[in-house]
Amino acid sequence: MTDVLILSRSEAERVFTMKDALEAVEEAYRAQGEGKVINPKATSFVVPGYNGEVDIKSAYIESMNCSGLKFAGGYWDNPVKYGLPSVIGVILIADGSNGMPLAIMDGTHVGAYRTGAAGGVGAKYLARKESERVAIMGTGNQGRLQLLALLENFDISKVYAYDRDKARRTAYAEEMTLKTGVEVVSLDEPRKAVAQADIVVTATPATEAIVFDDWVRPGTHINAIGADMPGKQELDPLIFKRAKAVVDLREQCIEIGEIQNPIREGVITELDIYAEIGEIVAGKRKGRLEDDEITVFDSTGLGIQDVAAAYRAYVNAKNRNIGKKIQFF
Amino acid sequence: MTDVLILSRSEAERVFTMKDALEAVEEAYRAQGEGKVINPKATSFVVPGYNGEVDIKSAYIESMNCSGLKFAGGYWDNPVKYGLPSVIGVILIADGSNGMPLAIMDGTHVGAYRTGAAGGVGAKYLARKESERVAIMGTGNQGRLQLLALLENFDISKVYAYDRDKARRTAYAEEMTLKTGVEVVSLDEPRKAVAQADIVVTATPATEAIVFDDWVRPGTHINAIGADMPGKQELDPLIFKRAKAVVDLREQCIEIGEIQNPIREGVITELDIYAEIGEIVAGKRKGRLEDDEITVFDSTGLGIQDVAAAYRAYVNAKNRNIGKKIQFF
Numbered sequence: 175m176t177d178v179l180i181l182s183r184s185e186a187e188r189v190f191t192m193k194d195a196l197e198a199v200e201e202a203y204r205a206q207g208e209g210k211v212i213n214p215k216a217t218s219f220v221v222p223g224y225n226g227e228v229d230i231k232s233a234y235i236e237s238m239n240c241s242g243l244k245f246a247g248g249y250w251d252n253p254v255k256y257g258l259p260s261v262i263g264v265i266l267i268a269d270g271s272n273g274m275p276l277a278i279m280d281g282t283h284v285g286a287y288r289t290g291a292a293g294g295v296g297a298k299y300l301a302r303k304e305s306e307r308v309a310i311m312g313t314g315n316q317g318r319l320q321l322l323a324l325l326e327n328f329d330i331s332k333v334y335a336y337d338r339d340k341a342r343r344t345a346y347a348e349e350m351t352l353k354t355g356v357e358v359v360s361l362d363e364p365r366k367a368v369a370q371a372d373i374v375v376t377a378t379p380a381t382e383a384i385v386f387d388d389w390v391r392p393g394t395h396i397n398a399i400g401a402d403m404p405g406k407q408e409l410d411p412l413i414f415k416r417a418k419a420v421v422d423l424r425e426q427c428i429e430i431g432e433i434q435n436p437i438r439e440g441v442i443t444e445l446d447i448y449a450e451i452g453e454i455v456a457g458k459r460k461g462r463l464e465d466d467e468i469t470v471f472d473s474t475g476l477g478i479q480d481v482a483a484a485y486r487a488y489v490n491a492k493n494r495n496i497g498k499k500i501q502f503f
Numbered sequence: 504m505t506d507v508l509i510l511s512r513s514e515a516e517r518v519f520t521m522k523d524a525l526e527a528v529e530e531a532y533r534a535q536g537e538g539k540v541i542n543p544k545a546t547s548f549v550v551p552g553y554n555g556e557v558d559i560k561s562a563y564i565e566s567m568n569c570s571g572l573k574f575a576g577g578y579w580d581n582p583v584k585y586g587l588p589s590v591i592g593v594i595l596i597a598d599g600s601n602g603m604p605l606a607i608m609d610g611t612h613v614g615a616y617r618t619g620a621a622g623g624v625g626a627k628y629l630a631r632k633e634s635e636r637v638a639i640m641g642t643g644n645q646g647r648l649q650l651l652a653l654l655e656n657f658d659i660s661k662v663y664a665y666d667r668d669k670a671r672r673t674a675y676a677e678e679m680t681l682k683t684g685v686e687v688v689s690l691d692e693p694r695k696a697v698a699q700a701d702i703v704v705t706a707t708p709a710t711e712a713i714v715f716d717d718w719v720r721p722g723t724h725i726n727a728i729g730a731d732m733p734g735k736q737e738l739d740p741l742i743f744k745r746a747k748a749v750v751d752l753r754e755q756c757i758e759i760g761e762i763q764n765p766i767r768e769g770v771i772t773e774l775d776i777y778a779e780i781g782e783i784v785a786g787k788r789k790g791r792l793e794d795d796e797i798t799v800f801d802s803t804g805l806g807i808q809d810v811a812a813a814y815r816a817y818v819n820a821k822n823r824n825i826g827k828k829i830q831f832f
Contacts, residue, residue, distance in 0.1 A: 176587075180509070183832045212550075217543045217561055221570060221599050228570050228602065230561050232546055241550060241557050243574055245595055247602020255601070258505075262602045262832065266574055266593055270550050272584070273557065273576015273591045278607055280831055500827070502609055503512045503591065 177499040179488060181279035185497050189490040190284055192322050195291035195483055200455060202235060202482035203295060203422075207456025210236040211478050213423065218403075225251050233477030234270060235485070242267035244281045244480040261285070265484040275502065277488040281480065288483040289475060290319030292422065293397040296471030297373055298327045299454045299461035300420060301395035305372035306331040311364060311385060311408070312378030313337040313346035316399055320375045325354055333358040334367035337378075365389045376400050376408035376432075383435075387412035392466035398432035402474045409470070411436035417468040418448045420461075422476055431472040506828040508817060510608035514826050518819040519613055521651050524620035524812055529784060531564060531811035532624060532751075536785025539565040540807045542752065554580050562806030563599060564814070571596035573610045573809040590614070594813040604831065606817040610809065617812040618804060619648025621751065622726035625800030626702055627656045628783045628790035629749060630724035634701035635660040640693060640714060640737070641707030642666040642675035645728055649704045654683055662687040663696035666707075694718045705729050705737035705761075712764075716741035721795035727761035731803045738799070740765035746797040747777045749790075751805055760801040 181189070205211045212234040220227050226249035234241040246263040253260055263281025268274060297305070305328050310317045313335050324330060333350065335358055337343035347360035361367045368374050368389040376385060377399040385396070387410045396417070400408045414436035421427035428434060428444055436442045449459040451471060462469055491497045510518070534540045541563040549556050561572035575592040582589055592610025597603060626634070634657050639646045642664050653659060662679065664687055666672035676689035690696045697703050697718040705714060706728040714725070716739045725746070729737045743765035750756035757763060757773055765771045778788040780800060791798055820826045 180829055180831075182830055212548045214546045214548055217546060217559075219541045219543055219561075219563060219570075221541075221563055221602075222565070224600050226599070226602055228561070228563065228597070230546075230559065230572055232548075232557070232559050234548060234550055234557070236551070241548075241576075243559055243572070245572055245597070245604075247570075247597060249600075249602045252601050258601055258603060259832075262597075262604070264595055264604055264607070264831075266595070268557070268574070268576060268591075270555070271553050271578075272581050272587055273550075273555055273578045274587060275574075275591070275593055278593070282832065498829070500509060501511055502509075502593075503588075503611065 176501060176503040178275045178502040179277040179491060179497045180500050181277060181487060181491055181497045183280035183283055185491065186280045186283045186487055189494060189496055190287060190487040192287060192290060192326055194486050194490065195287040196294050196323060196326055198482040198486040199288055199291040199479050200295045201237065202478040203452040203455040205235050205237050206478055207452030207458055213476055213478050216477065224249060231477035231480055233481040235478055235481055238482065238485045239270035240267050240481055240485045241270050242481040242484060244285060246281060246285060265480055267481060267484045267488060277484065279484060279487060284483045284487055285480060286315060286319055288479040289316060290323040292473040292479060293320045293375060293399055294323030294327055296397050296451055296473060297324055297395055300469040300471055301373050302393055302462065302465060307371050309334045309367035309371035309374045311336050311367065311374065311376045312400060313343045314377065316377035317346060318350065320377055320397065320399060321350060324373060330356050334370060335360045336364045336367045378408055380408050381405055382407050383410040384408050386410045390468060392468060394468050396470045398470055398472050401432040403430050404434065407435045408432060411439045411441040413470065414442045417470045419446060419470050419472065420449050420451050420454065421447055421472045422451055422474055424450060426474050427472045431474040433472045505830060505832040507604045507831040508606040508820060508826045509829050510606060510816060510820055510826045512609035512612055514820065515609045515612045515816055518823060518825055519616060519816040521616060521619060521655055523815050523819065524616040525623050525652060525655055527811040527815040528617055528620040528808050529624045530566065531807040532781040532784040534564050534566050535807055536781030536787055542805055542807050545806065553578060560806035560809055562810040564807055564810055567811065567814045568599035569596050569810055569814045570599050571810040571813060573614060575610060575614060594809055596810060596813045596817060606813065608813060608816060613812045613816055614809060615644060615648055617808040618645060619652040621802040621808060622649045622704060622728055623652030623656055625726050625780055625802060626653055626724055629798040629800055630702050631722055631791065631794060636700050638663045638696035638700035638703045640665050640696065640703065640705045641729060642672045643706065645706035646675060647679065649706055649726065649728060650679060653702060659685050663699060664689045665693045665696045707737055709737045710734055711736050712739040713737050715739045719797060721797060723797050725799045727799055727801050730761040732759050733763065736764045737761060740768045740770040742799065743771045746799045748775060748799050748801065749778050749780050749783065750776055750801045751780055751803055753779060755803050756801045760803040762801045
């Protein structure tokens with residue numbers, strides 16, 4: 175009763191695949207759409223003097239009867255200064271019945287995969303079913319995971335990769351072609367990537383538009399992943415004049431998501447947000463209606479994703495007897 | 504570099520004494536008074552259907568270069584339904600330089616002791632130095648820890664214990680006499696306890712006054728520990744008309760502390776709060792000025808206490824080679 179399961183990063187990797195992430199995140203969104211979650215406002219603070227920030231997300235999901243939180247550090251100088259990853263996370267989940275911790279696990283793998291899966295679920299409900307060409311704008315870790323998530327739900331034939339850093343985008347194209355068996359090409363012009371894509375993914379730390387309105391063809395779906403703080407931006411606000419805008423959480427996206435930008439600039443208002451993704455997954459609102467609609471999914475990341483993902487990893491680990499049991503209390 | 508120290512409850516008990524708690528909490532308050540902490544608003548939510556709540560407090564303390572959080576479950580039916588404690592906590596602390604978790608530990612012991620120590624530090628700065636008689640109102644776990652904390656700082660000669668539950672207060676008197684060597688007597692009339700005391704501690708879950716204004720002699724110091732939610736109350740609001748009111752955090756106490764009550768009833772306003780305890784510990788404001796002042800310390804509990812306490816426990820454990828090192832990342 176009082177054992178807590180500890181999962182290291184390598185153990186979490188073994189028990190939590192992209193398929194797990196997609197199912198867990200879809201369940202989290204569905205529960206959200208049904209009003210059966212608690213998803214408190216995240217806590218974030220900057221650690222002065224270290225170019226670092228701490229981000230704490232928490233949630234409760236009724237269907238899993240599970241509460242929990244993710245503690246995540248984002249320290250952008252870590253790779254150079256310490257040889258450490260820039261994002262480090264720990265997730266704790268607890269039994270909703272009595273508050274007893276069930277598991278404490280590395281949240282870096284689980285957290286990254288649940289973010290990848292957010293895009294996968296967004297595209298499942300918003301992109302055209304026959305989407306086969308993907309533009310990946312920003313070829314870092316999320317550029318990889320977003321693509322892996324899309325490959326689970328779509329029959330992708332070609333991927334266009336763009337990054338400001340040519341070496342990065344070239345390496346990405348090579349690596350991901352090998353890894354996925356799909357042709358991934360690196361393009362020097364971002365416009366060419368976007369203009370040929372059915373699904374566009376933006377996964378950069380940009381603070382101004384990198385995808386412009388006149389590049390975007392009718393029928394395109396855009397997963398806007400990068401913006402998760404005030405001041406971040408990846409899309410030309412004008413895109414929102416034509417697009418159906420879906421968010422993960424209204425009040426959060428208005429503050430820190432991509433949609434902060436078109437709202438601030440007066441291109442749209444909060445009332446122009448079509449739906450939360452959970453409402454669509456739960457069947458309360460329709461997703462894509464027309465083939466030539468432009469759709470945008472503004473994903474900022476929710477505590478329910480972390481809790482649902484970690485709960486899935488915990489159940490898988492228990493079933494396969496992976497991880498260390500610690501007598502904590 | 505990537506090891507995380509895990510401390511179970513029994514290990515935390517070995518490495519974290521009341522003396523540690525008093526020093527850690529005093530340092531946390533001092534840092535707060537010097538403006539060298541980040542202490543975000545706590546996150547709390549009720550878990551529907553289980554008479555439970557989850558409370559998450561986080562902080563960063565510059566002098567320790569340490570960030571962290573406490574996840575605490577409060578489930579009031581746990582003892583009867585599951586044979587589990589009603590309060591269960593886990594604390595995580597991380598290196599402020601790079602976000603790497605340093606330790607994950609049981610937060611039940613550390614959390615309870617840091618709450619005890621809050622009263623100890625409050626009394627150190629606000630009670631008369633020669634205080635020797637203590638009234639403990641509410642003889643649960645905090646009633647015990649609050650007394651242990653006071654014994655570290657004062658030469659206590661007599662303790663008057665009151666609780667609505669006669670069996671509880673009688674057991675407390677016996678147990679604490681044996682444990683402390685000080686005469687602890689159980690009283691049937693709360694008035695008699697308060698009227699004879701130099702220091703009064705309220706540590707109950709009460710939602711209406713249990714200590715009345717005309718019982719309180721000039722020169723008394725009151726540690727108001729119980730109130731930590733809207734609707735909680737232990738003191739007659741009229742006491743605040745005469746008392747110097749010190750809080751742990753202004754904006755938090757106004758919402759959830761004892762001081763919510765006299766403010767709501769118009770007995771005082773927010774402007775009548777004399778100081779935050781941190782301002783006094785840091786030497787920016789004086790504590791007690793006159794022997795016949797009545798002083799109240801409204802302690803609601805801060806993330807900085809948890810982080811400072813856990814950091815102390817971590818350092819002690821490392822020095823004594825206690826706990827399990829886990830390769831987490």
